[in-house]
Amino acid sequence: MKQVDVVAGVITDARGRILLARRTEGRDLAGLWEFPGGKREQGETPEAALARELHEELGIEARVDGHLITVPQAYADKRLRLDVRRVSRWTGIPRGLEGQALAWVPPHKLPSYAMPPADIPVVAALLQPDRYAISPDLVSSRSAWLSTLDATLASGVARIQLRLPGLSPDLHRQLAIAAAERCRSANAGLLLNADIALARELGTGVHLRAAQLAGLAERPALAGGAALAASCHTAEDLAHAARLGCDFVVLGPVKPTATHPGEPGIGWDAFVRLRENVSLPIYALGGLAPTDLEDARHHGAQGIAAIRSLWGGARR
Numbered sequence: 001m002k003q004v005d006v007v008a009g010v011i012t013d014a015r016g017r018i019l020l021a022r023r024t025e026g027r028d029l030a031g032l033w034e035f036p037g038g039k040r041e042q043g044e045t046p047e048a049a050l051a052r053e054l055h056e057e058l059g060i061e062a063r064v065d066g067h068l069i070t071v072p073q074a075y076a077d078k079r080l081r082l083d084v085r086r087v088s089r090w091t092g093i094p095r096g097l098e099g100q101a102l103a104w105v106p107p108h109k110l111p112s113y114a115m116p117p118a119d120i121p122v123v124a125a126l127l128q129p130d131r132y133a134i135s136p137d138l139v140s141s142r143s144a145w146l147s148t149l150d151a152t153l154a155s156g157v158a159r160i161q162l163r164l165p166g167l168s169p170d171l172h173r174q175l176a177i178a179a180a181e182r183c184r185s186a187n188a189g190l191l192l193n194a195d196i197a198l199a200r201e202l203g204t205g206v207h208l209r210a211a212q213l214a215g216l217a218e219r220p221a222l223a224g225g226a227a228l229a230a231s232c233h234t235a236e237d238l239a240h241a242a243r244l245g246c247d248f249v250v251l252g253p254v255k256p257t258a259t260h261p262g263e264p265g266i267g268w269d270a271f272v273r274l275r276e277n278v279s280l281p282i283y284a285l286g287g288l289a290p291t292d293l294e295d296a297r298h299h300g301a302q303g304i305a306a307i308r309s310l311w312g313g314a315r316r
């Protein structure tokens with residue numbers, strides 16, 4: 001199948017609104033809203049291609065800033081690689097020179113616009129945390145464990161999975177209540193591993209284990225706004241997570257990891273092959289640290305999920 005390289009811009013105005021363009025009739029994905037841009041020509045750098053497209057489509061002269069995410073996405077007729085850059089400086093007033101409607105959209109309203117599958121991970125990269133910290137086992141005291149949670153939150157991690165296998169139900173519950181309070185005041189999302197009933201009671205999200213995901217026929221009801229996530233290892237896991245309406249998933253191991261000695265990682269190429277068949281936000285897991293974030297985003301990941309490199313604040 002042919003590979004198509006497309007570069008698109010997240011164009012942001014002084015009020016923080018983002019420009020979307022509506023795909024015109026007669027093209028594939030007509031009527032859907034997208035980030036302005038287009039196909040890269042042979043020999044063109046992504047920056048030059050995006051500046052050219054924005055000039056042709058919108059009549060602006062743009063300075064292309066940093067990379068946001070590159071999303072590999074399989075469509076019926078092609079394998080798309082959507083390379084998304086930030087654009088906050090340009091001259092001219094954007095106009096739909098090809099007859100396309102334009103809209104300036106506050107970031108939090110982006111999810112209400114119908115977009116092509118490849119854009120779902122782009123919107124998630126704009127709105128959701130890039131690090132998902134997973135709690136380690138309770139090996140010392142409860143108060144020491146809670147202070148490492150505080151340090152994790154203080155380091156800017158805004159999404160946490162509480163995973164404490166082997167604890168008594170009582171102790172698990174006490175820690176979940178304390179963690180939920182701390183995450184709420186830090187404005188971070190908390191997901192409880194596997195325990196749907198407790199998550200409902202505390203108003204937190206749930207992180208499903210892979211086997212638990214496979215056994216569910218529909219999305220469990222959670223408190224309003226609480227996230228549903230799942231651990232995935234295979235294409236089937238990912239497809240099922242998408243069908244259930246998971247908000248995001250974790251996929252790995254990408255690299256070998258201390259928690260699963262002897263298991264080789266699948267590597268970034270295999271990550272991309274799995275990623276391109278669903279349009280969920282996906283955290284890469286397995287032997288990864290904040291220094292891998294850029295690499296992760298270049299392979300279409302929302303970011304990284306980790307125990308060792310994220311818990312207690314990034315020290316390594």
Ligand SMILES: Nc1nc2c([nH]c(=O)n2[C@H]2C[C@H](O)[C@@H](COP(=O)(O)OP(=O)(O)OP(=O)(O)O)O2)c(=O)[nH]1
Pocket residue numbers: 006007008027028029033034035036037038039080082116117118119
């Ligand atoms: N510009 C842009 N394209 C996107 C986004 N999301 C997404 O799936 N695409 C896809 C749609 C198209 O298949 C491809 C962009 O191609 P294009 O707009 O330059 O060309 P086109 O579909 O009109 O096709 P053609 O007539 O040039 O052959 O990338 C997005 O956010 N921005």
